[in-house]
Structures are given as structure tokens and as C-alpha cells.
Amino acid sequence: VTTRWNSDHEEVRATNIFMGDLQRSIAIMLGENGCDAGLLKGANGEAIDRMTLMFSSTDKMILRQYECAAEPVVLLSKFFQLDVPTSHLALVHIRARIAQLREPKFSMYADISHSTVQILSGRVKTETVMLDEVIEHDEHGVAMHRCVETFRSEFAEDLEIRAGLATRDENNPLVLIPVEELPIDIAISCLLHPLVGGENCTCCLSCL
Amino acid sequence: LEAVLAFDQFSESKTAQNIAAWLVDGHRRAGLKADYILCHATDGASNAVASSVEFQGITSGLKTDRDIRHYVCMAHQVNRSAKYASGTGDFRFNQNPELGALLKKMHEINGRIYRSETRLKVLFAVQKEKNRQEESLMSFDFCSSHRPADSAFFSSILYHNSFLFFITMSSEKLSGVPIEG
Numbered sequence: 383v384t385t386r387w388n389s390d391h392e393e394v395r396a397t398n399i400f401m402g403d404l405q406r407s408i409a410i411m412l413g414e415n416g417c418d419a420g421l422l423k424g425a426n427g428e429a430i431d432r433m434t435l436m437f438s439s440t441d442k443m444i445l446r447q448y449e450c451a452a453e454p455v456v457l458l459s460k461f462f463q464l465d466v467p468t469s470h471l472a473l474v475h476i477r478a479r480i481a482q483l484r485e486p487k488f489s490m491y492a493d494i495s496h497s498t499v500q501i502l503s504g505r506v507k508t509e510t511v512m513l514d515e516v517i518e519h520d521e522h523g524v525a526m527h528r529c530v531e532t533f534r535s536e537f538a539e540d541l542e543i544r545a546g547l548a549t550r551d552e553n554n555p556l557v558l559i560p561v562e563e564l565p566i567d568i569a570i571s572c573l574l575h576p577l578v579g580g581e582n583c584t585c586c587l588s589c590l
Numbered sequence: 591l592e593a594v595l596a597f598d599q600f601s602e603s604k605t606a607q608n609i610a611a612w613l614v615d616g617h618r619r620a621g622l623k624a625d626y627i628l629c630h631a632t633d634g635a636s637n638a639v640a641s642s643v644e645f646q647g648i649t650s651g652l653k654t655d656r657d658i659r660h661y662v663c664m665a666h667q668v669n670r671s672a673k674y675a676s677g678t679g680d681f682r683f684n685q686n687p688e689l690g691a692l693l694k695k696m697h698e699i700n701g702r703i704y705r706s707e708t709r710l711k712v713l714f715a716v717q718k719e720k721n722r723q724e725e726s727l728m729s730f731d732f733c734s735s736h737r738p739a740d741s742a743f744f745s746s747i748l749y750h751n752s753f754l755f756f757i758t759m760s761s762e763k764l765s766g767v768p769i770e771g
Contacts, residue, residue: 386669387669387678390693397696403716403720408703410716416712417708434695444692445696455671455672458668459672462663498720529688529692530689533686536674537675541668541671544634544667545667
């Protein structure tokens, strides 16, 4: 974990694991004799909404969904921080993760943070989060929150553009146009690689 | 083969010209000829990208038959895309304000707890009450150990088959910050 976004995601994961303990602790702190009771009053004595200081049920659901929705991004980020990511592998990874993010559903950990089981080892993905159009056909799914849906689609689009795999339509910026030719940085080393290229070429970048 | 060529405190403003001059100086100190450089990789920041162009300009008289290519580090690109999509970056237009606001709220709540011994004691008491294992208690330490510097500038140069790394950070970030990546 080396980038700021990765550590933010790790914080989301830890928050989900400890959500039950956190909420109970915050409730004690905000209680009548708690150390944070004063936070419920503003500078002019006005009442502060308690829910701004703790997690609502919607917050909890979004954080759980976001943790699992972002897992392909974590894998991609970790791949690019390995010692030897090569262009052809990078291309495969980028496309595989983008395809994962464009799936209409993903699995999510059940919330066991309020139970007394050993929370680190007890999490299992037993719930399925789905887009609205899919959930109509499957009553057992959980509806994907719009901000999680936005995260998945925006990440996929933005990365495709940054990696040079697509461009935005000049007339309609909401439409992505796949590039006809791969960027030369990716194409050359992909084509020269003996596994994915042709012509029995075993060249490396140093002979260019 | 990987080698760190230079690791310097960067006290001047990080303009493309200053970074390029530092890169040239780094090569000179290491005794490397620009002629042998195949490509140059930086983060996606405009000053970093422009420094590569500047570097080429400065060294163009020394080179013979090859242009130095420039690549943007994909780990940085993934990081930027993720921040953009989650509404947590410093972009002109916030693409996901709802998620961004929630992540900010989460960070504030967690920060309030992990920065205060009194509040941590309350949390640990609750966890003890629930018979959490020792390892479960420890793992809430994530906040104090995972705050990497976001202003680090990474530059790697492909020198035939070898990667040579330059790293620079703002002078104010140098003390006590783990250098990762």
C-alpha cells in the first residue's frame, strides 16, 4: 500500500470491520457523561445533529459497498507497484479490472461488526450488490447505491482515457470512443513479446 | 539491476526547469551519459512531465541517435483515477460529492478517536467487553502508520536494461515520513 488512495481504502476496510465497536464507542462518548458530550452543542449553544458525528445506516451501507466495489482498483494499484509490470501484462490487467467494474453486480461482505465473533477472520462475502435493472430479476440482491455506481463507472472511464485506450467524443463528452490503435508505448512491447506478439521475435526494449 | 542514483532535499520551487537541472546534475554526478537513456518515467504532474521535455532540451546537444521517451507512471494514474472517481481528489469538478463527503466524515470520526488517548481507551474498553482478540485491537492502528507523503516526485530512467531511480520530496515532508513506492 503506497498511494494515498490505497491507504484511504484500507481505512474504509478497517472502519467496516470495526463498525460495531466504533458506533458503540461513539455513543458512549456522546452520552451525557461522555468525553464528547460537548460536541453536541455549537458555539452559540445550538444543538448539533448527532448523526453528523457518527455513521448512519446509509453511511454504513455505502462504506460496505464501496470497500468491495473498489477491490479491483486495489488489485490494479498493487499490480502497478510490483517490481516487474510489463506492458502486455498491464494491458491485460487494466482491461480485466475495467471489465470487472462494468459488471452489473459484485459480492459484498456480510456485516458482522456488531457480533462478538472474532471479526478479522469471520468476514465472508455472502451478499450480492446489483444495479437496479438487475435487481428486478433477483430479489435476493442489495441495490447498488448511486455513489458506488458512479465510482465504478467514473474510474473505468477515467482509467481507459489515461491509459490511452479510449478518448471522449468531441461532440458528446459523455461518450467514450475506443482508440483504433493502441498507444505506441503499449503496442511495441506487446507486439514484441513472444507470448502475445508474433514473428518469433524475442527482442527486448533495449534493441529498439 | 536497480540503483538509487540520487536522493536530495529539494529546497527550490519545483518548476520544470529546476527539476530538469537537478536531473542533469544527477546524471553528471553519477557519470551517466544522456546518450544511453531510453526513457524517462515520472508521475502525471504537469511540472514532472514538462521536466522531461526540459531535460531532453538540455541534453539534446549530447545525444546522438535516439530520442528519450517519456512515460507517466501507471501507479500514479490509477491513484488519480481512483481519487477522481471517489470524489476525494483536488479536481476542478467533483465527480462524486456524496461519496467524497462520506469518506471525509469517516476520516474525521476515525481521526478524532485515534488521535486521542481518552477516546481510544473507550474504544478498547468496548472491544474488551466484546472479547476481541489482541490482534483485533492492534489493527485499528492503521491510521497512524499509513499516511504516505503525497508530494513525492518519482522519476525512473530506463538505462538500457537497468532502472535508475530518482526521488525527491518537499523539504517540509522529509522529517518522519516513511518513503514508500
